[in-house]
Amino acid sequence: MALMKTPGVYVVEKNAFPNSVVEVATAVPAFVGYTEKADNKGKLLGNKPWRISSMAEFHDYFGFGPKALFAIGEAATVPGDAPSFSQGGKEYFLGQESGRYLLYNSMLLFYQNGGGPCYIVSVGTYGEAIESDRLTGGIDTLIKEQEPTMVLIPDAVLLASAEECVSVQQAALAHCGGKMKNRIAILDIWDGFKDRKDPAGDCIENFRGALGINYLDYAAAYYPWVNTTIVQDKDLSYENLSTRELLQTLLKNELAIPDPLPTIEESDPPAEKNAKSRQIQRADAIAAISSEWSDIAADEIPGHKQLLNKTLIAISPLFNTILMEIRRKLNLMPPAAAMAGIYTMVDDSRGVWKAPANVSLSSVVSPAVNISHDEQEDLNVTTQGKSINAIRSFIGEGTLVWGARTLDGNSLDWRYVNVRRTMIMLEESIKLASKAYVFENNVATTWVTIKSMIRNFLTGIWKRGGLAGASPDDAFAVFCGLGETMTPEDILEGILRVTVLVAVMRPAEFIEITFQQQMQKS
Structure with a gap:
């Protein structure tokens, strides 16, 4: 109020309404992994969280996906791997030699399923070894981001051992539940593409046994891996094979190319001329696989390579099988x-309070x-409480997410993903709005x-269906005041305590329908 010294009329304005609470964003993932580059017009973005909102922005700042290079061999590079194809009684295997990074394709899968704004932390570029220390360091950079x-670490499952993968995932749990307390980790299972009865061991039991028990309510895990359609036929060619000499030999055997090649004589019948001509054309196509294209202008080389790849696809079923196997992997x-x-x-x-389950996955076969x-x-449901959410296929419905539990599956408070995420949203929204009252007088006016x-x-959240209860009083309660939430000593120490009780929505995970016969009435 202005100091009154001169006679006159003084106008005093008072705020009639409290500040409003702005709901924070609930779905902003941070991806940690390896990219082609990390550059913003000359400014390096390595180990720096960078916000993007589309794949176009990802391409601008972090480049494109790695070029996968496979080798054909007579021995499996992965124990227990099934043969990719056979010829002449021999079995052949396809093993990936380089370009094995998951972040780029994971981003494509993220946006195919409805993704939006997110953060990227590039901890290295293609060609560098995937290391647990780098991934853990990338997680630490997120501390300053609100x-x-x-938090997702797609490349963690490519580490050399399950122990290394779990160590990175434990770092993510400590970051989410121990340090920040405002985010959750979405975890993958190392070797999660294998059946639980695999001779190499049960991947689920290995995961549960190594993960520990800390901060489980700040994480969710999903099993098994999925077969997607992210990589298309157009993305692959003979250039994805490093063993091109062996490829040439296999194709010559399949197409029965003679050595030496026949010569076309004037006296040959038309049918024989056509047969010899086809053999020569096929031989030329196979020989071009190892061509350096040094006699062709640089801007014309991509067109020639594309034409050669189409020719190989047209003439060789074996080549199609190899590309199909590469795409599957x-x-x-x-x-x-x-x-x-x-x-x-x-x-x-629907809102963060809706369980993210019974939903079909896009771009997943x-x-x-x-x-x-x-x-x-x-x-x-397990005695250890480490619930793993299943991804299942149902006839006529496709591939569905069939679980909505956190890893703390035995906790009645934090059993469900939507409960944990709803509480994070409420806590963060109210926390940020309450900062306006820091250093205000700790008196009844401030409390009210x-x-x-x-x-x-909370009334707005309840009206949108985010809280359970027939009325606002059933859905939540807010307490603040001397003798209610604070003692005189609290006020002397400058502490203002507020207690908020909320009834959060829980999913109907188990639906029981009871049938019973009754007496005939008419």
Whole structure:
């Protein structure tokens, strides 16, 4: 109030309404991994969280995907791997030599499933070895970022051992639940493309046994991996093979190319001329596989390579089989990135309080392992409480997410993903709005204002279906005041305490329908 010294009329304005609480974003994942580059017009972005909102921006700042290079061999590079093809009684295997990075394809899968704004932390470029220390360091860079609500490390499953992968995932759990407390980690299972009865061991039991028990309510895990359609036929060619001499030999054997090649004589019948001409053309195409194209202008080389690849596809079923096998291997992906997209899509359409389950996955053909109803029992409910959400295929419905639990599956408070994420949203929104009252007088006026602000916000959430209860009083309660939440000693120490009780929505995970016969009435 102005100091009154001169006679006159003084106008005093008072605020009638408290500040409003702005709902924070709920679906902003942060991806940590390896990229082609990390550059913003000359400014390096390595180990720096960078916000993007589309794949076009990802291409601008972080480049494109790695070029996968496969080798054909007579021995499997991965123990237990099935043969890719056979010829002449011999079995051949395709093993990936380079270009094995998952972040780029994970980003494509994320946006295919409804993804939006996200953060990218590039910890290295293609050609560098995937190291657990780098991935852990990338997670640490997110400490200064307030906006991300999810943490994903797609490349962690490519580490040399399950122990290394779990160590990175433990770092993500400590970051989400121990340090920040405002985000969750979406975890993939190392070797999650294998059946639980695989001779190499049960990947689920290995994951549960190594993960520990800390901060489990700040994470969700999904099994199995999924077969996707991210990599298309147009993305592959003979250039994805390093063993081109062996490829040439296999194609010559398949197409029965004679050595030496026949010569076309004037006296040959037309049918024989055509047959010899086809053999020569096929031989030329096979020989061009190892061509350096030094006699062709640089701008014409891509066209010649594309034409050669189309020719090989047209003349050789074996070449088609090899490309199909390469595509299958590249399209086998961990599901965490797709789930981040599902979280975003469900949040935008229904709200963060809706469980991200019973939703179909886009760009996914099938789960890598078919799980039955009985097999899912141990995934969902276990004595250790480490629930793993299943991805299952249903006839006529496609591939669905069939679980909505955190890793803390035995906790009645934090069993469900949507409960944890709703509480994070409420806590962060109210926390940021309450900063306006730091250093205000710790008196009844301030207490009433804060209570009104929080009540208005929670009433809006309740009206949108985010809280359970027939009335606002059933859905939430806010307490703040001397003798209610604070003692005189608290006020002397400058502490203002507010207690908020909320009834968060929980999913109907188990629906029981009871049938019983009754007496005939007419």
